[in-house]
Amino acid sequence: MPANVLGALLQQLGMRPEQLVARINQRRARRGCSPLSPKAAYPWLREVPALPQPDNQADALAVLTDRAGRCITASDVGWDLPRPRTRHRHIDAPGDAPLEALLHEISQGDIMDRRNLFMLTGAAATAPALALLLGPVAEAAAGPSSTRLNEQLVGSIERAVRDLREMDDSTGSASSDLTWGVGIWQSTSRVVAQAHGQGALADRLRTAYIELSEQVGWMLFDARRHPQAQRVYHTGMRLAREADTSLTTRHATANLVASTAYQAAWLGHHNDAAALLDIAARTPELPSAAAAVIAERRVYAAGRRHDSDTVLRFRDEALLHLDSPDERTPWWAAWLTKDSVDAATGRAWLACDQPSQAVPYLRSRVEATTPAYPRDHLHAVLDLADTTRQCGEDDEARELLGQAGRLIGIVSSQRLAHRFESLSSAVADV
Template identity: 85%
Template sequence: MDRRNLLMLTGAAATAPALALLLGPVAEAAAAPGLTRLNEKLVGSIESAVRDLREMDDTTGSASGDLTWGLGIWQSTSRVVAQARGHGPLVDRLQTAYIELSEQVGWMLFDARQHPQAQRVYHTGMRLARETGTSLTTHHATSNLVASTAYQAAWLGHHNDAAALLDIASRTPELPSAVAAVIAERRVYAAGQRHDPEAVLRFRDEALLHLGSPDERTPWWATWLTQDSVDAATGRAWLACDQPSRAVPFLSRRVEAASPDYPRDHLHAVLDLADTIHKCGDGDMARDLLDQAEGLIGAVSSQRMAHRYEALSSAIAA
């Protein structure tokens, strides 16, 4: 395989697709009539598939079968988008669904630790948004995609890229309060990863402010965010800032509030708390939490969480 396909893009190469969004759409190139005639059933089926994929991912994590199915839908929808021409509500819905799908499949690839592939899927969604996206719903879905791209960058330690991407996402016009809260929650996590405690506090306040001012425009994909989710991001940020004692109350609340319907989130919260307690010097409690995580990990297909569990097990055993 070409070595370039194995490397994560960083710097201008990583953020260029998102920066292009600030310039607005490019003129549509002249093309032959599309081969796909859109209809309500086709577009509705794609929209339903995106939601089904999100539900599967929330339930089982990035299982190989789910990811294979998701990639197949993404590739098929890519062809539909490429062959569809014109404007109107159905085209707007198709483009929005494709951007939502790019975010979801990109997230699953990220969770499977297939980072270059995730980045390519994210960037493909951004390119569509730049070239054709005009509706507010498309813009808002794009802001979520950019924020997820930033989360991946922060997870991998590409702090400048993460900050630039989140700044771009936050500039999206007429953001619903729930979407603004999602972006702020991502900024909490990114601030912790770059060891910026003042930004952690600022963006936590911003996320809670938006959550406390709901409007009627919440997209379906933003309903996951709650104060418990912001607590989790805050705890992870303090952990990353090497201030584990500040992380404990946030992560403890997150573990207590974790729902069995979302086993990966539950596992993530338990691992975070185990890491935090270990760094606070309580090895016995950390091992108890690790035992709890071991009981959860069999129900979750997440290479990202499995890798975290193995690394933490070695650290606690040492």
């Protein structure tokens, strides 16, 4: 006899649990969601069943209704009872989670769409990065790999990360791009969880996953989905604690930590940002370009906490690294130029409530941006509009906001759209 109501219904309909999940996955695929595990329905069939997440429940009921030829409701399968206390999920604290269990959870469903995630601050926010300084975690001995790595698979993941960066750099984090990016991240989580072992291909896979976590985290940040961005960043840090990681992996991790710090600074979590950037800067043997990226992030963070002396110190440090290039520039650091440092410096002076200091840097940045990167240009124009408004030059601020308005329609960035609306309201009130 089946252990619960759903099991009895499946038996009556002549369906196996795997068939139910296969039909659910067909519906998920039409929405662009990653598939559930073929065994995902088994927890729903226990004597004390786990209840599916709302999206999975709706899909399951639709599939059962279609199969039965009559309406199947939540009460028909015992899903209308009060939900038990939410169980602990690894994604709530990725830095403390068993790695394989965390990656498996990420690959299973729509956990990144949860609306009850909250931002972590203080020790909870910085602990995963601090753990990187304490050395690798000894994981339980892995069994034989169930995913055999090969050049084509790893190369495809590496190319997908770069394609995602190029797409995001051009127009921002459109919902379709973000859906694709999160889907790649979830699918790659499954590959990483199943592909145990060491060697050059395994190291490249880990590096690509950390780079992917940085990129998807940035896209979520740009879409103002801040708790989700933080969980993605923390998952990348958790993987980075694996034994035998190479310098390439550590350098990619430093970039991820620096991006986490940028998010913290943007949100006003100044102590978290400073702690994260100190950790990133301690990464051994950083290439000059990577060290410059971290220094550029420190410029902005110093401005956000009104530390004007440190703004100048880190600006000089960033420029010094840029003036001393080496042959080890990572692909993800190639975006940084003197104009980028100018932009960070201008934003820092603006945050320090010294807009007149910011003007020359931000004018230079607006002139340096190109039509090929409209989000970058929009960001620069908004910075300058904010600066001129604070300097009392309202007509120029309105003109710049007019330029920004023409860009808003082609740039998908909730972060910048929100800022545009706030600035437009401030100028209208003058």
